[in-house]
Amino acid sequence: MSGAVKGWCPGAHRPMTAADGLIVRVRPPLGALSPETAAGFAALAARWGSGRIELTARANLQLRGVRPGALEALLAGLDALGLLDADPATEARRNVVLTPFRDDARDLEAVAAGLAEGLADPAFAGLPGKFGFVVDAAPGARALTGVSGDVRVEGSGPAMVVRPDGAPTGRIVTDAAEAVALALALARWFLAAGGVGPDGRGRMRALLATGALPPAALVGAATPDPAAPPPRPGPRAGGLCVAAALGEMSADALERVARAADDALRVTPFRMLFLPRVASGALLGDVAGLILDPDDPLLRVTACVGAPDCAEAGGATRGAARALAPYVRPGSHLHVSGCAKGCARPGPAPWTLVARGGRFDLVAGGAARDAPAALDLTPDDARRRIQG
Ligand code: SF4
Structure with a gap:
């Protein structure tokens, strides 16, 4: 995520610069997109960006790979869809996450x-x-x-x-x-x-x-309700959760989700979309990059974009995460990070691989910035450690 300044929240008005182009973050009003707006957003992602859409941990959507010369046209398109705040200050302060459920x-x-x-x-x-x-x-x-x-x-x-x-x-x-x-x-x-x-x-x-x-x-003395377990992809009360593998979906996939929706799509902070009143994922079963099975091994891995899209990365991440996912035990989790910053999962994970010089350092039970337990591992070395 080169180009981002700590403590400063990027948005559509203030995109970040990455090796693959600008990253434009959009905060959908009330965390929802009508099916028509979602389809329009997907079209903008394909036309002015690389077609890659990331779902963030604050229920925002990020367009990747936007050419600087295309930013003005993209912002005009977002404005036409009702997805652009009046100015950067208003956008930055509208930091509200609403439960999708x-x-x-x-x-x-x-x-x-x-x-x-x-x-x-x-x-x-x-x-x-x-x-x-x-x-x-x-x-x-x-x-x-x-x-x-x-x-x-x-x-x-x-x-x-x-x-x-x-x-x-x-x-x-x-x-x-x-x-x-x-x-x-x-x-x-x-x-x-x-x-x-x-x-x-x-x-x-x-x-x-x-x-x-x-x-x-x-202030007051009322105790809040207990925490619910993390939601899982698939049908749940009131609708359907659709997860994005590694937190990213293509413009084509979003367009397919928009077609399957019965009502406004809700963006969640769980790297999933929630489709109210949709009872089954039958219409989406063949869409690459979408997860509807709560036992899908890809739900056990997290990875940032890594190389070559991020200039900070010490190597590629997502291929390793996909390859290692089947070896991560149910209930465990593997975070593959391009560097010690750990953007995709700032907190600890049972296993964290940090790319360095094309190989990986392994942190056990910590975060990407923590001291590694093993250095210079190949993906095969890492697999043996994670399995063992
Ligand atoms: S953690 Fe990943 S996305 Fe973040 S700066 Fe490092 S390589 Fe880039």
């Missing part, structure tokens, strides 16, 4: 829309680029506990609560408007309480860890 029981789309609208206020201009909101209040269980966020709107039994990240409990709210008002009030408190450091960065959890406490009117 919402139903009509709570008006969570109104919460997410209200947050996006409220965040356009210049009063929030000082929020760090990574400061985000997670709307995870579908009844029953929280799906997004693994998604980074600073203010969380969650379920608590029959109620909805708003909680600053880092606090174990939150305050009960009665409706979407109250949830938005309280979440934005917590963001205002974060700014006023000195949550942003001199370098422009800061997180709610870190601020609370200093002992800072929001005023009593912004």
Whole structure:
């Protein structure tokens, strides 16, 4: 991901530069695309980019391989589809992840829309680029506990609560408007309480860890619902989850998904799309790069783009990940990273291979930046270690 600046969130207005061209990240409003919009987005990816679309861990879509000279035309196309914010600042602040598994029981789309609208206020201009909101209040269980966020709107039994990240409990709210008002009030408190450091960065959890406490009117004692297990591809209550192998799908595959959809496609932070009201993946079974089987070995591997698409990479990654996937035991996971930055999985994994000079260093139970347990492995060496 060369060209990205730490602590700064790229978007459509501020693309990143990589060895294979510009990366243009799009935040679909409410994390959803109508079938027509999804098909239009796929056409833009094929026309102005390399046709490769990445699904990110914050439920965004990234177009790869965009030529600098094509950016203006691509942005015009995104604007025509309603996928472009008015300006870079508005785009950067609209950092809201909405659970894809919402139903009509709570008006969570109104919460997410209200947050996006409220965040356009210049009063929030000082929020760090990574400061985000997670709307995870579908009844029953929280799906997004693994998604980074600073203010969380969650379920608590029959109620909805708003909680600053880092606090174990939150305050009960009665409706979407109250949830938005309280979440934005917590963001205002974060700014006023000195949550942003001199370098422009800061997180709610870190601020609370200093002992800072929001005023009593912004906190509460309600415990959020338990965490749901990670979703798996295939049918589930309310629709169908379609995973993208290694987090990437082709423009053709997205166009096929759009044709199979019955309603707006929801982009998830699990490198999957969720198709409400679609009961079966029969229409998608033959589409390369899509995963509908929850036991597919490719779900046990993660890999960044590696060489040659990223200039930082010490070697290719995705071929090794595909080749090694069948040897990763169920319940385990292998992360193949092009370098120690570990973009595809910043946290630890049971196994991490880090490319270096065309070979791999192996980290056991750590992250790509951690000390390796073995150096200079070939993929065959790595397979024996992972199996053994
Ligand atoms: S982890 Fe992968 S994508 Fe990120 S900088 Fe390294 S090689 Fe590039």
